[in-house]
Amino acid sequence: MFHAAHGYERASGPEVKEPGTTPENRVATAVAPATSDLKSAARAAGKATGRDAYFDNAKYLAIVLVAVAHAWEPVMEGSRATRALYMVIYTFHMPAFIIISGYFSRSYRGKPHQLRRLLTGIALPYVVFEVAYSLFARYADDPSKPISLLDPFYLTWFLAALFVWRLTTPLWQTVRWPMSIALAICVLASLTPDIGADFNLARVLQFLPFFVLGLCLKPEHFQMLRRREVRLLAVPVIAGALLFAYWAAPRVNLSWFYRSRSVQERGWPWWSGLVVVLVLLACALVLSAAFLALVPARRAWFTMLGAGTICGYLLHGFAVRAGDYSGLFESQEWLGGPAGLVVLTLATAGMVTLMCTPPVRRALRFVTEPDMKWAFRQDPAERGPRR
Template sequence: MTHPAPAAARPKQRVPFWDNARFACITLVVMGHAIQRLTSESDPALVVYLFLYAFHMPAFAIISGYFSKSAPPGRRQMRRVITDILLPYLIMEGIWSLVQFLVEGKRAFNPTQPSWTLWFLLALGIFRLVLPYLALLRWPLLWSVVISIGVGYLDNVDSTFSLSRALGILPFFVLGWQINRWRLVDRWRLVRTRAWWIRIAAAVVLIVWAVVLVVGIDLWRRIDLRYWFFYDRGYTALGNEDGTGGLVRLAAILLAVVLTAAFFVLVPRGQSWITRYGQSTMYVYLLHSFVLYPLRESGVLTDTGNPELVLIGLLVLSVLIVIVLSSGPVRRITRPLIEPRAAFIFSRKRAFDPEPPRSDPTGSRRDVTK
């Protein structure tokens, strides 16, 4: 008689919610980067920009934390830090340096200063390094908040190796890990269909945030609110001289958690057309900047008499970019850059160890065909 495989041996089924959430998050990321050049002249563009930046990267960090493990890394995990984070970072940084040399004449290859979107790869590496240590402490989430707030008072912690930004958004990563550790998703049935009144409440939260931005847009522009949502500068550099910057950052963290929760409530729970695209978000994240770069550098985004129309066009274009960069043909062509195998750099004994199915640092499925 054939006995059924034990539960631990059965492959885990993918939960559509997480892939849907990844698709939504990466779409917001592309939208934010696409419209950035419009924000200096267009209030509607700045409203959309602030709306997205208040929570879109915190949401991504929460998802990444949810799929992370706090156990000390074994050989396989350490190897994946190299193949999933370090090598793609160096490859993409080298390509960016070449592009900037050809287009702008810049002669600077400095891996310690990540180009544009590449900071998040290094942040993921830092998260993986510090999580096992935080997990040893009581109240790791509280400590991560203390670290995030405290680093803003240290002017010598800057963007080198994305350290300031990584420590700034660390609480969101730890929050995602804690949600998994506390099994809140299962206990509260968070990935099941939400009641209609919960969805309405979530929509109201996001609408209220949008209204606050519209009503106070002159103030938000004057105080450069967007830079507070980057988590990459000290409070002094942000113009805060009275020592209250920590309270502002704490408020930004709490705001991001509330907005992210509302955002996740509105994400579809079941299988839909966006689900399969949400399985390839790292491709979109690392490649979309090359699509947007010509638009940003050509001046076509700023040399227009109708920035509101351009804003709408860019938001639609962003969705198309996500779909195209998630497609099979694009993944097959760019796989050596995004998912380098690089067995040759490991010792012979370890280079040919069988690998289980891979997932990228955000928990998305990785292509397993070579």
């Protein structure tokens, strides 16, 4: 089993659902035509669905980093370099995902069709996969493992958090100083030990500023990140972060990156712990900007996979957990060496890539993108005029 300090039961990173009816966030329904040229297929898919290639690229690259970092967790203790890479990835990959999810939530107003999408696209997958992961853990490792929809298990926490954040979107669009209020809530949550584990509320509140930031961003902000000078600056920023992480790797408690506990629960005084929280927030913002600056804006062979990252996120955990429960990572010590880490990285990246492909997405559509018109009343405002 993995230690709690690794945050394995509190993993990160899913698909960002795009609600609404704008071209950027229209859910794709067409499948790229069969062709040997992957770039042509991606280009055709983008034209058919109206999706923004930049954001699909960002989601695909981020979900690969999420899966790879999860695979590193059980074997990285013997490698200082891998631990440093893990720290850098965990600094920005969740904030970047949350910023994008906030950006695509700008049109949310709590209208009937948006509430239906919230229930079918976020709440339903949360319930299904929370039960699935709990049963998997019960029969593969811990027969006493309870099934509780109030206490997210493993990687389902993000769906619960996204449900809460998006439901509160109209409030953040109403108040005058949304970022200041969100930062204040984040600080108070990091200094409150008695929040409780329901819906992983401590983590929901401590990541809240990134979602609110996404709500406040406009297209021109992302265009600014794509400028040549910003992209060039992102390279030394990430390189400097890697060098610092290599120095800090043996000295840093990884629980800071998961934001699932308060400062006091880590044994720190509130005032010094608060400094760490604020510094980590600043680092997360800078590295998220650097990552988003380096994401290619053009269509590539993997662009079409950005529409299926919810599948890659929800499915890769079963493979990683299976390796944990079976003792694979403990029995194969060579995986902790340089060659083993390279093999593990390539295998995990390939696995999550396959999980994001259109066939897998179609197979899971009954859970991740169900219609379920039968479950909802028709809104009178959406009915067409009668003859």
